[in-house]
């Protein structure tokens with residue numbers, strides 16, 4: 837399958853915020869029309885899935901939100917909350933701009 841983006845959201849927290857973040861991203865992707873894109877004549881999908889630890893626990897399990905990684909770039913975000921989903925979809929996935937306030941080194 838050709839993917840435009842593939843997002844992995846850590847769901848290794850006790851309060852399940854990672855699942856809430858993943859759910860919010862899926863809703864927002866659908867809302868902003870990114871579920872399936874036509875890029876260079878090829879239909880590409882954007883996929884969000886949960887995963888285990890991304891090894892940045894300070895900004896996830898021990899922080900106020902979840903960590904996630906966006907491929908193909910490999911951009912790593914931390915302390916992401918469900919309310920950040922519209923910005924991630926609009927700024928990063930649609931406009932290609934990294935969100936500096938969530939970015940991890």
Ligand code: FES
Pocket residue numbers: 846847848849888889890891892893894896897903
């Ligand atoms: S628990 Fe989420 S990155 Fe480690």
